[in-house]
Structure formats: structure tokens, C-alpha cells
Amino acid sequence: xxxxxxxxxxxxxxxxxxxxxxxxxxxxxxxxxxxxxxxxxxxxxxxxxxxxxxxxxxxxxxxxxxxxxxxxxxxxxxxxxxxxxxxxxxxxxxxxxxxxxxxxxxxxxxxxxxxxxxxxxxxxxxxxxxxxxxxxxxxxxxxxxxxxxxxxxxxxxx
Numbered sequence: 001x002x003x004x005x006x007x008x009x010x011x012x013x014x015x016x017x018x019x020x021x022x023x024x025x026x027x028x029x030x031x032x033x034x035x036x037x038x039x040x041x042x043x044x045x046x047x048x049x050x051x052x053x054x055x056x057x058x059x060x061x062x063x064x065x066x067x068x069x070x071x072x073x074x075x076x077x078x079x080x081x082x083x084x085x086x087x088x089x090x091x092x093x094x095x096x097x098x099x100x101x102x103x104x105x106x107x108x109x110x111x112x113x114x115x116x117x118x119x120x121x122x123x124x125x126x127x128x129x130x131x132x133x134x135x136x137x138x139x140x141x142x143x144x145x146x147x148x149x150x151x152x153x154x155x156x157x158x
Contacts, residue, residue, distance in 0.1 A: 027079030029054040029152065034071045058152045060091045072146045074113040077135075079104055086158060087115070088151040089142050093158070097150070098142025101157050108133025115139075115146040 031052045052061075077085060083104045089097030100115055105125070110133045118124050118139040128134035138157075 027055070027077075027083045027085075027154070029078075029085050030076045031149065032074045032076075033069065034074070054152050057154055059093060061150055061152070070147065073115055073149055074111070075115070076109055076111045077102060077104065078109045081106060084155050084157060086153045086156060087149050088153070089145045089148055091150045093151050093153050095140065095158055096142075097148070098145035099140050099158060100145070101138040103136045103157075105134040105136060110135045112137075116141055 031054065033052075075087075077083065081104055084101065086093075086099055086101045088094060088099045100118070102110070102112070104110060106128055108128055110126075111131065116139065118137050120139060120141055122138070124137050124139075126132075126135050126137065140158075
């Protein structure tokens with residue numbers, strides 16, 4: 001009888017805890033890089049990725065082959081309301097070469113095609129439309145920021 005009681009309580013505990021354990025925050029940042037001159041890139045022998053998925057803090061994007069390829073970044077961000085991502089132009093989350101903070105305000109996927117098309121050092125609200133979800137953005141600009149991303153940090157605002 002005791003074994004049945006213990007098994008019943010164990011089954012009950014598993015049933016109650018399972019929804020909590022499966023609620024993992026699903027956030028995904030995808031960086032896209034438009035390659036300006038693909039022919040020149042091939043002639044130089046460099047193969048560049050045109051997109052990169054980022055799911056955790058990366059203090060350095062130095063391993064990413066794109067850093068030597070010319071072109072501008074754009075991005076898409078998926079996740080629940082309040083998901084925040086900060087893109088830095090300097091390695092190890094340095095602020096010296098600019099940064100961009102994005103915070104989602106709804107559950108829709110957001111897309112940003114021009115990373116430096118925000119007011120300087122001021123929070124901006126972009127409402128959802130048919131193409132993208134809503135978000136808040138803060139830009140600390142620097143020359144060449146949209147072509148030279150160096151690190152990514154989740155859920156922290158500098």
C-alpha cells in the first residue's frame with residue numbers, strides 16, 4: 001500500500017511540475033548581413049555567412065566569419081513580451097563603438113532593417129504593424145556601427 005501511495009504522490013508531483021519545467025523562454029535573434037559585392041568576396045576567397053542565429057550572450061563575435069565581409073546588418077527578434085537584446089559595436093560588451101538596445105512590447109516577431117535609423121540617445125517606441133511587431137529602441141551611435149557588430153547581450157540594458 002505504501003508503494004502505491006508514494007507512486008501516486010510522485011506522479012502528482014511530476015504532473016504539477018512538468019508545465020513549469022517546460023516553460024523555457026524561447027527567444028531567438030537572427031542577424032542578417034547583406035553582402036555588398038559577392039563577386040569580390042568570392043575572388044578574395046572569403047566565404048561569408050549571410051545570417052547567424054544567436055540564443056545566448058556572446059562577448060565576442062570574432063569567430064563569426066562575417067566580420068571581414070563588407071555589408072550592413074539587419075535583424076529579426078523573436079520572443080515573449082519584455083525580451084531585451086543589446087547589440088554592441090565593440091567586443092566584450094564595450095560601449096565605445098556604439099550600441100543598440102531593443103525591447104519587445106508584444107509577442108510578434110520584430111524586424112529591423114536599418115540599425116542606425118533611430119533617434120540618437122533617446123528611447124523610441126515603434127508600434128506593431130503588418131510587417132513587424134512592436135518594440136522600444138535606444139541607439140548610442142558610432143561610425144560604422146551597422147556594419148561592425150562585435151558582441152550581443154540578452155536581457156541587460158547598459
